[in-house]
Amino acid sequence: MKKLLFVAYQxxxxxxxxxxxxxxxxxxYGEDLEPSVLLIEEASVALSKNTKPERLGLLPLxxxxxxxxxxxxxxxxVKQHLxxxxxxxxxxxxxxxxxxxxxxxxxxxxFDYVIFM
Amino acid sequence: MKIGIQVMVPPYTYEDLDTAMKIAEAALEKGHxxxxxxxxxxxxxxxxxxxxxxxxxxxPQKLIEMMKKGKFEVHICGICMDYRGITPDMIIxxxxxxxxxxxxxxxxxxxxxxxxxx
Numbered sequence: 001m002k003k004l005l006f007v008a009y010q011x012x013x014x015x016x017x018x019x020x021x022x023x024x025x026x027x028x029y030g031e032d033l034e035p036s037v038l039l040i041e042e043a044s045v046a047l048s049k050n051t052k053p054e055r056l057g058l059l060p061l062x063x064x065x066x067x068x069x070x071x072x073x074x075x076x077x078v079k080q081h082l083x084x085x086x087x088x089x090x091x092x093x094x095x096x097x098x099x100x101x102x103x104x105x106x107x108x109x110x111f112d113y114v115i116f117m
Numbered sequence: 118m119k120i121g122i123q124v125m126v127p128p129y130t131y132e133d134l135d136t137a138m139k140i141a142e143a144a145l146e147k148g149h150x151x152x153x154x155x156x157x158x159x160x161x162x163x164x165x166x167x168x169x170x171x172x173x174x175x176x177p178q179k180l181i182e183m184m185k186k187g188k189f190e191v192h193i194c195g196i197c198m199d200y201r202g203i204t205p206d207m208i209i210x211x212x213x214x215x216x217x218x219x220x221x222x223x224x225x226x227x228x229x230x231x232x233x234x235x
Contacts, residue, residue, distance in 0.1 A: 002225060027216070027218065030218050115232045117125065
């Protein structure tokens with residue numbers, strides 16, 4: 001089984017890439033693939049309880065929650081990036097695991113494909 | 118070797134699609150098989166009505182020529198097409214409206230995967 005990591009790095013309000021990273025990950029389950037999603041830099045803001053793109057009439061992030069639960073998709077975020085963007089309260093619906101920046105290199109190498117979106 | 122290349126950005130704003138085509142051409146010359154998967158705004162490049170300046174490259178035409186040579190497929194994310202108002206009658210001959218199941222299959226079966234995201 002190939003392990004895939006979809007990495008989004010752009011803000012969830014102002015770009016489509018956090019939503020697209022999740023959409024793509026969910027589309028992988030028909031094959032012998034194990035997708036995960038890593039949110040880095042500005043994309044970390046997507047995990048904040050207070051981030052609601054729908055307030056601006058944009059695509060909500062909450063549409064991902066059901067599928068994260070159904071598929072058990074692993075979501076990761078970097079501790080230092082949460083601090084940088086002052087994300088204090090994580091939305092538990094993402095079930096994100098926090099990793100340390102110092103472990104990022106080893107973490108990325110544990111996947112067969114790392115796809116930046 | 119089976120090679121998958123995914124492009125995600127607009128064709129005449131960024132030059133990732135040009136990079137993808139050059140990598141594909143080099144791989145095809147070596148006898149490899151290449152599938153180009155077009156995602157998000159990159160799907161615009163399959164619109165056969167594109168008319169660039171004479172001095173500029175014609176990306177849809179180039180893709181047609183590459184597909185005619187064989188061992189080169191162009192897959193287009195169907196949802197991304199719908200979002201951008203690109204209908205099947207607008208796309209270049211030989212390209213295939215496709216989707217995430219096809220991308221998953223490509224990722225599961227390819228030997229190398231290249232993702233281009235500006």
